[in-house]
Amino acid sequence: MRIGNISLAHGLTLAPMEEHTSLPFRLICKQQGASLVCSERIDAKDVAERDKRAIKLLSTTSAERPAVGQISGNDAVQIGEAARVIEELGFSMVDLNFECPIRRLVGRGEGGALMGQPQRIAELVAAAQQAVSIPVTVKLRTGPKAGADTAVETAQRVEQAGGAAIVLHARSVEQAYLGGPDWQHVTRVKEAVSIPVLGSGGVRTPQDAISFLESSGADGVAIGRGCLGNPWIFQQARTLLFGSREIVEPSPAERGKVLLALVEHEFEFYSAHLAQKRLARTACYFAKFLPDFAEFKKEIHAIKNLAQFRTLVREWFRPVAR
Secondary structure, three states: OEEOOEEOOOOEEEOOOOOOOOHHHHHHHHHOOOOOEEOOOEEHHHHHOOOHHHHHHOOOOHHHOOEEEEEEOOOHHHHHHHHHHHHHHOOOEEEEEOOOOOHHHHHOOOHHHHHHOHHHHHHHHHHHHHHOOOOEEEEEEOOOOOOOOOHHHHHHHHHHOOOOEEEEEOOOOOOOOOOOOOOHHHHHHHHHOOOOEEEEOOOOOHHHHHHHHHHHOOOEEEEOHHHOOOOOHHHHHHHHHOOOOOOOOOOHHHHHHHHHHHHHHHHHHOOHHHHHHHHHHHHHHHHOOOOOHHHHHHHHOOOOOHHHHHHHHHHHOOOOOO
């Protein structure tokens, strides 16, 4: 698959997730087989103004490329300037988020609020496309609410405005993350445009990813919550995609090794204080397979520093399960 001038080995990609798809996590997903990774959503205004926190969250390295920097906003000037910053930072593409259902974002007319305004989305895509030489992609929903499906019209306008690819979350903005996605929406968008179309929503297992690709006809799938604590989903789905019927589950020791690498990088990337605050949630995603998960949850909340965490990982993620 090609998005603009960028070639991808396959269509199994990492979806953007706020507070999750940081540089440390993206590198893990890249190592585990994701063909394309995406930053978490950052406000275009903050990026355009080169806010220190925003630039930190858009940290990138050559090891993760091709990689996408994602922004949201509703001001064309800010969108254009933020897109330029993303290109300057070294990202391979810039993605515009028009799907986020978070209330504070919708309340200020951004993210999913724009799914009722296809022409406005096209104008913002054009502003970004004119500002950069890298591909501009978009993330959409099916529409503002059930029965008000705007994805096909929006996708067509995006293509006309110079957009290079579309990722469609197969739920409405109003639906947020509740209920099952309707992948037929992805099929309809795919049939309506000639640029690549990827889908997301409801992919929790490698088999889900392959079923989605087969049933929707999409060019790719952006995997979100299904990879939290399970970055192996990318290589497992890739194995199925290329014809094998067998997938290999990581051993407890392998899970512990990758978890520890992620957490150690987070302690380097964030301040120790912030990394500590993130620690329990990150660790519990990886530990959810443990037979004594409830006990693990108690112990992880008592951890006070990285040294204690290393000891906990050695104890719980042994080659032979407890």
